[in-house]
Amino acid sequence: MVSQPDQENIVMKISARNQFQGNITAVHPGSVHTEIEIALGNGDTLVAMVTHSSAHSLGLTSGKSVLALVKASSMMVMTESEGYALSARNVLRGVVAQVISGPVSAEVKLDLPGGNTVFASITHEAARELGLSQGASASVVFKASAVILAVAS
Numbered sequence: 001m002v003s004q005p006d007q008e009n010i011v012m013k014i015s016a017r018n019q020f021q022g023n024i025t026a027v028h029p030g031s032v033h034t035e036i037e038i039a040l041g042n043g044d045t046l047v048a049m050v051t052h053s054s055a056h057s058l059g060l061t062s063g064k065s066v067l068a069l070v071k072a073s074s075m076m077v078m079t080e081s082e083g084y085a086l087s088a089r090n091v092l093r094g095v096v097a098q099v100i101s102g103p104v105s106a107e108v109k110l111d112l113p114g115g116n117t118v119f120a121s122i123t124h125e126a127a128r129e130l131g132l133s134q135g136a137s138a139s140v141v142f143k144a145s146a147v148i149l150a151v152a153s
Contacts, residue, residue: 017119042114048147074146075120
């Protein structure tokens with residue numbers, strides 16, 4: 001018999017740079033997945049798409065506190081978002097706080113008006129073509145299915 005570790009003593013470190021604490025504002029079950037709307041505070045919101053079984057096992061209900069995780073590599077960056085219709089449910093607009101550029105990729109740090117920070121990992125060439133620099137307006141775009149939800153047990 002294998003003993004299970006004491007759940008209260010587990011400390012977890014996660015490679016996902018984008019970690020958002022929020023509260024569920026709406027749960028919309030669909031035919032295949034459940035859509036979860038999350039208020040991050042100060043006006044920032046995001047949408048997650050999870051399976052019905054995940055929504056049930058995590059006890060995802062309106063008002064519940066959740067941690068939303070999104071890898072930086074799942075974030076797309078755009079500088080001209082007005083007038084475009086996208087299938088991605090999440091568009092967070094902000095200001096470029098920092099661009100760390102390497103020979104192949106660049107890390108973009110975006111400060112959102114609500115006080116949250118978002119990190120995106122994009123190609124160096126894309127960062128150059130978009131003209132990303134500190135103080136520039138930009139948006140990150142990511143699919144609802146790229147959001148991983150966690151709850152306290």
